[in-house]
Amino acid sequence: MTSHAVEGTHRPPRSVGDRVFPALVTAAGAVILVTLAGVALFLTYEGLPALTAKAADIPGADSFAAYVWPLLYGTLLASVLALLFAVPVSIxxxxxISHFAPRRLASSLGYLVDLxxxxPSIIYGLWGIFFLAPRLVPLYDWLAGHLSWIPFFAGPASVTGRTILTAGFVLGVMVLPIMTSICREIFLQTPRLHEEAALALGATRWEMIRMTVFPYGRSGIVSGAMLALGRALGETIAVAxxxxxxxxxxxxxxxxxxxGTIAANIALKFPEASGIEVNILIATGLVLFIVTFLVNFLARAIVGRRAEFSGAN
Amino acid sequence: MAKSIDVSDLDIYYGDFLAVEGVTIPIAARSVTAFIGPSGCGKSTFLRSLNRMHEVIPGARVEGKILIDGADLYDPDVDPVEVRRQIGMVFQRPNPFPTMSIAENVLAGMRLNSRKLKKTEASEIVESSLRRANLWNEVKDRLTKPGSSLSGGQQQRLCIARAIAVQPQVLLMDEPCSALDPISTTAIEDLIHELREDYTIVIVTHNMQQAARVSETTAFFNLAGVGRPGHLIEYGPTTKIFTTPENPATEAYISGRFG
Structure with missing residues (x-):
């Protein structure tokens, strides 16, 4: 029995590289977890006092929930608007780029998108406020005049154009590159074999894309949209x-x-905050952190639902 | 339903590169014609020019004439999409659509042709196509499972079912058994035997025994060297090509002296 135990603990010889490399990559993986845990700990520790703060200490609201709710709502609204613009355009x-443009145009267009x-996001902010917003005013006037029966366009229209719709649009432009890059990569990876199968059955180019490229890229499109959503949720300075x-x-x-949005609110209020107000701002950050987590879990669930049919097997 | 093919003096280019030169061959309706030859000799390229699939590669084009029952395949008024709906193709590696179920795979071509398909009609087509492809008994209880859950041989038969579901006039097969085990290969060869009564079948194969087993006519392709265009060396009844070929290169190839 003893000899068995000894044999059990004996490891086959391994080269130095084979021992060092796994340790290195394991450490790299651990860094992510440690960072995430660090941020979560900080947000929870510093944010907790806000949850029990006296109503008098919370600016403009009776409770923390009442304070954070409009901000959370604004964050989600602006991000959803951003995705509504960005998803169709980036697809x-x-x-x-992946299936229609001539090769040379495709690669230069790809570079431009990455560019x-x-x-920097402050440039998008300035572009939004000085260039885009004034030019959107006539559109908002028209919407308020003709479509005011839709609650979204109830009016009165802003005279400056600095609305949540403008912010959502600028956010949409900002998340466009990352989503386009991901979609492009995933579309390019559609197996040639599947595309030819569709074409050989007599599919037109568009039918081929619908039969093979979209189904194959579905999880990639969702991941791209979620990364874009993550960026939109956390975008600060452009919205501010x-x-x-x-x-x-x-x-x-x-x-x-x-x-407002949570991130922009923190950026705007933080310079003048002190004492419990800082804790309140950090607590709103915790809320954003949790929401981002939930969004990502949801995305995973959507991607995983029909994994059997995903083309990965 | 089956149609004959007449190819005269066909050159196939990829950009400036002449890949296949001067092919002239008649392909009879309701027969199996096998293309054999060493790798790179242009058999697959030629096969793909028969349903205009080669032109999905940018820069690919042909010169010469291909007549399908007398109609010019490369007439400027002919829509390649329409051509491919009538000339089915089976590829070297099984390629069922992974995001579709077995039944949806069979119906994929039908859905392209006519959007509206009654439920009873659809299930009839699924059953008859799968029966013809000798796959029905193996999959009838799991038609809603993904096509990629099948074995390689079953997937290839599914692809054949998908190709014949639209009742094409010609069926092109590009090394359909090269990725399969011997048992699946036998199943597919049996299937080719049955299908030849209704279809014009053209098959590319690296397996000379297979060519001898399944085809009535055999065409031998060869190339003079790397970078040179492939040529059709000779064609004729399979028994003649395999016993008394006219060209010494053909004899050298079938007797295993090269290739």
Whole structure:
């Protein structure tokens, strides 16, 4: 029995590289977990006092929930608007690059899209407030005049154009590059074999794309959208620049009274915050952290639901 | 339903590169014609020019004439999409659509042709196509499972079922058994025997025994060297090609002296 135990603990000889490399990559993986845990700990520890704060200490609201709700609503609204703009456009651009454009045009267009990602977000903010917002005012006037029966366009239209819709649109432009890149890569990976199967059955180019490229790329499209959503949820300075905030919960997308977003609110309020106010701001950050987590879990669930048919097997 | 094919003096290019030169061959309706020859000699390229599949590669084009029952395949008014609906193709590696169930795979071509398909009609087509492909008994209880859950041989028979579901006039097979085990290969060869009564079948194969087993006519392709275009060396009844070929290169190839 003893000899067995000895044999059991004896390890076959392994080269130095084979021992060092797994340790290195394991450490790299662990860094992610440690960082995430660190952020979560900080947010929880610093945010907890806000949950039990006296009503008098919370600016403009009776409770923390009442304080954070309009911000959370604004965050989600702006991000959803961003995705509504970005998803169709980026799928279109990615498809054009991967399946329609001549090769040379495709690669330069790909570079341009990637370049868009390198523009700092304050530039997008300035572009939004000085260029885009004034030019959207006539559109908002028209919407308020003709479609005011839809709650989204109830009006009165903002005269500056600094609305949640403008913010959502700018966010959409900002998340376009990452989503386009992911979609493009995934579309390019569609097996040639499947595309030819569709073409050989007499599919037109568009039918081939619907039969093979989209189903194959579905999980990639969802992951791309979720990464984009993650960026939109957390985007700070562009929103802080563009949006005129009055912390209301409203369906109206084109008025001058808009909900703020959590990240922008922290950036705007933090310089003048002290004591419990800092804890309150950090607690809103915790809420954003949790929401981002939930969104990602949801995305995983969507991707995993029909894994059997995903083409990965 | 089956149609004959007449190829005269066909050159096939990829960009400036002449891949296949001067092919002239008649292919009879309701027969099996096998293309044999060493790798790179242009058999597959030629096969793909018969349903205009080669032109999905940018820069690929042909010069010469292909007549399908007298109609010019490369007439400017002919829509390649329409051509491919009538000339089915089975590929070297089984390629069922992984996101579709077995039944949906069989119906994929039908759905392209006519959107509206009654439920009873659809299940009839699924059953008859799978029966013809000798796959029905193996899959009838799991038609809603993904096509990729089948074994390689079953997947290839599913692809054949998908190709014949639209009742094409010609069936092209590009080394359909090269990725399969001997048992699946036998199943597919039996299937080819049955299908030849209704279809014009053209099959590319590297397996000379297979060519001898399944085909009535055999065409031998060869190339003079790397970078040179492939040529059709000779064609004729399979028994003649395999016993008394006219060209010494053909004899050398079938007797295993090269290739």
């Amino acid at each position: 279109g651009v990615a498809l054009f 868009l990602a390198a523009v 620049t563009i949006l005129s905030v009055s912390n209301v919960v409203s369906l109206n997308l084109i008025s001058s009274t808009n909900p």
